[in-house]
Amino acid sequence: MTSLSPNAATVARMIDHTLLKPEATAAAVAALIAEAIELGTYSVCVSPSMLPLTIPAGADLKVAVVCGFPSGKHHSSIKAAEAALAIAQGADEIDMVIDIGAAKAGRFADVQADIAAVRASIPAPKVLKVIIESAALTDAEIVAVCEAAVAADADFVKTSTGFHAAGGATVHAVRLMKQTVDDRARVKASGGVRSLNDALAMMEAGATRLGVSGSAAILASPAQNKPTSAY
Template sequence: MTLNQYIDHTLLAPDATQADVDQIIREARENHFCSVMLNPYWVRYAHEQLKDTAVNTDTVIGFPLGANTTAIKVAEATQAIADGVDELDVVMNIGEFKAGHDAQVRQDLEAVITTGHQHHKLVKVIIETALLTDQEITRASELVADAGAEFVKTSTGFSTRGAEVNDVVLMKQAVGDRIKVKASGGVHTKAEAEAMIAAGASRLGTSSGMRVIGKA
């Protein structure tokens, strides 16, 4: 698999215009990235632009705080599915997890994961590693695997930092081959991308995809 195929080409900026979205879509098509990752508003548009390609359309759920109610997360997922999304990246309820309320966190995630799986969509769960201790990263990764997601993901890119290699190492150690790991945020160069892959990441979320592949 080429480096390009690891990349979820990401644009989640609040001020992103249609011209910006068009650029991301064009770059993803021309460089055979795995997917485009866009805010929910753009899912239907991106899906139409990419329907004759191998590039997936991805979006975020409960983003960026994870503190939406379960019903709202499920509604977001349902709307994205109706709009043609291929993959859903949902933010874990970080505060509830930090409080040790794992059962509530798992129930919240399972509702979204079930919604996705009913329509054969892949689900990734963002645990926001910047806000967790090493022990919490391990526990969160195990919880995500137990909840049935396909991926556990490091970061939203909107917290105090993005992914670090140690985060990915801990996550991969926790989940083994049960599910996959996505490193997101803080991946700006080819060297950083390769370090994340070496640590165990099977997918990379980055807004610097063109720079990573040496075209910017």
């Protein structure tokens, strides 16, 4: 395993090492897995069509898969079926995208029902993360969507797909999401985390998981802050 600073090693164990580019190949995913193991990340996060993955025996590496990605504009039944198939093909965790338009329209009961449909298709202990696209929402909408996710028994609320024009994670959004869910769910910061200091700032704000594609560069960058403890 690559030798990392104490800060970087702590951050590595919070990273979902991510490859979601449409042009991703099986060879690129194999390289992603090898790099994740070398860096000591928590998981790899890939598109559902890349499953099943070949994880070397003995590797301490989870598999996360996106669902309804990246628009969230899929019928709930399709998201649920996609999530269930991913779990059947070896995924440990599902990162689903909500219908952002429903949230913008104030239809938070529909958002909750959408999340609940996916939750029902992948019962605990499989992990469900809910991507809310926080940069596209007002603070009030972020709070309401996080409450919907908690009510639907999600394990995490997650800032972003990394594909939306509005942008990715911000410290403000992560802090607000953490304040909203408290200890009822966890927070994943994704999109725009490009340095070790960025990662540490997200952790300080309350994130306990990070969605990162450039993990090696981030973990090799200098940092001035100390990480908060994970849970």
